[in-house]
Every structure is written in structure tokens, then in C-alpha cells.
Amino acid sequence: MIYTVTFNPALDYIVRVEQFNVGEVNRAAYSEIMAGGKGVNVSLVLKNLGHESTALGFAAGFTGEKLVRDLKDKGCRTNFIFLEQGMTRINVKIKGQEETEINGEGPEITPMAIRAMMIKLERLREGDILILSGSIPKTLPEDIYEKVIVRQQGKNVRIVVDATKNLLKETLEYHPFLIKPNHHELGELFGVTISNPEEALSYAEKLQQMGAVNVLVSMAGEGAVLLDEYGNKHMSPAPEGRLVNSVGAGDSMVAGFIAGYLETKDYEQAFRMGIAAGSASAFSEFLATREETMEVLEKTFK
Structure with a gap:
């Protein structure tokens, strides 16, 4: 089974405007509310691609109820912990001539709730995949990803980490199966600016030396690179769209x-x-379906 963990999920309120003017009344041409958060998104796309997963995380208030209900309505398995106080955050995504985001603040996650999550994660077994994605609320310790991974050692659970700075760096010694920084995040780790695939692969090698098994780096318009566990280097330009x-x-x-x-x-x-899959989502209003993904795959890698 694949498990995703989102410590800071959200309801994404997506608003499209013809032109966004600061300090003025802006009227929406389109709006949508949907479950969000990085691990949540991974579970939704996995479902679209035909792979079951269980989405774990913390939810609170009426927004948390809406989040979990939306996931279930889309066919995703969920195992969220409901908090007694606060509410799941709302992130506002304004789409005009440029994209503007206002990300809300999540609820306080208590030590008791953290223990409950750790107990759920104890059930993972050999062959399972655990995906840790995204930011964490300020109420959580900065080494929470490391604490989760330590408890999985010796179980042959494959760990995937998509996070930034120390959240990612502190997991490397435990040899995560896959890490996926983008080129900006990769540059931040080493205090450099990465502008081309060759540079990305060079710093991916450093992350592999620090313990990562496979390093996948997304580079927006420059495409992506992968350094796999055998030392093979894979590069691809961004698909057209x-x-x-x-x-x-x-x-x-x-x-x-x-x-x-x-x-x-x-x-x-x-x-x-x-x-x-990444490009198919970028080319669509919603997260990629399998049909959209296969269409991009066939066009790009003929």
C-alpha cells in the first residue's frame, strides 16, 4: 500500500480573474474549492492513475470535514486524525495574468495528536511506500519528518520525501528511496543558483552522496532530471503545452x-x-487524469 502524509493540508480556494488589481474590487470569472496539500495531491493523482493509496494527515473544523469528504468523494482512502481545536487552513490561489497565492495558517497539532499519527504509521509493513510531502505547521518540531522515518527503519518501507531545507536534509542519512526538490529548492540547500540540467545533476550527486537513493529534480521550463540509484543520469526537456x-x-x-x-x-x-503527469496537471485546470498523462507521455517520448 502507498501512504501519503500531509501535516499541513488545506482547502484550496481557486479564483480566476481577468485581471487582478491590488487595492481594488476584483470579480471572479471562475472559482472552485478543492482538497489540497502536497500529500493530498499525490493521493488524488495516484487514484487518477489507477493506484490506490491511503491519505493520512490532520484535519480540524468544518473545513477539515469538507477536505476529507472531498477526498472520499473522489475515491481516495483516508485515515485523518481530527483535532478538537482550530480549523484546516484555506489557501487562496488567485489566477490572473500572474498567479498569486495566500496560504492560510493551519491548526495547532498537539503532542497527543502526533502520538496518534505515529501509532497509525506503525502499521506500515515491508513493501509499503510512505510519501512525506510539503510544509509543516509551526506547532510541529522541525525534525518531524526525521522522527517519522526513524520509526520505519528496518521494515523495508520505501520512503519518498518532497520537502524543503532542513525538513529534507535531515532525512538523507536514512536513505529515502526518492527525494524530489525543484531546482530552486536544490539551490537553497547548497547556497547556489541552478540554471541548467547539468548543474542540477551535479548537485543531485551531492544529495546522493549524503544518502538519497534516487534524486528527481523538476526544473519548470527546463524540464527535469533524475539521478537513479545506479548512477544513471536521465534528462528531459519540458513537454510542449x-x-x-x-x-x-x-x-x-x-x-x-x-x-x-x-x-x-x-x-x-x-x-x-x-x-x-506533472505536465498534464500544469496544462489542465485540475490534477492530471491517466488519459491526459498518457497523451503527454506519447507526444513527448515518441
């Missing part, structure tokens, strides 16, 4: 990679599936 929505593209890449790997056990095919 019109950018409609960048929200969830990186999460879709993670889901596509995992789906491709489970289906083929081949890193090149997993890499291509990841790129296709």
Missing part, C-alpha cells in the same frame, strides 16, 4: 514517478511518467 495551472504539478510528478515505477520497475519509464 500551455501552462494553465502550476498548483500540484510537482506533486503530480511524484505520483507519476511512483506509478511508473510500480508498473515497470524501470527508472527511465518512471521518470517519463513523472514528467508526463
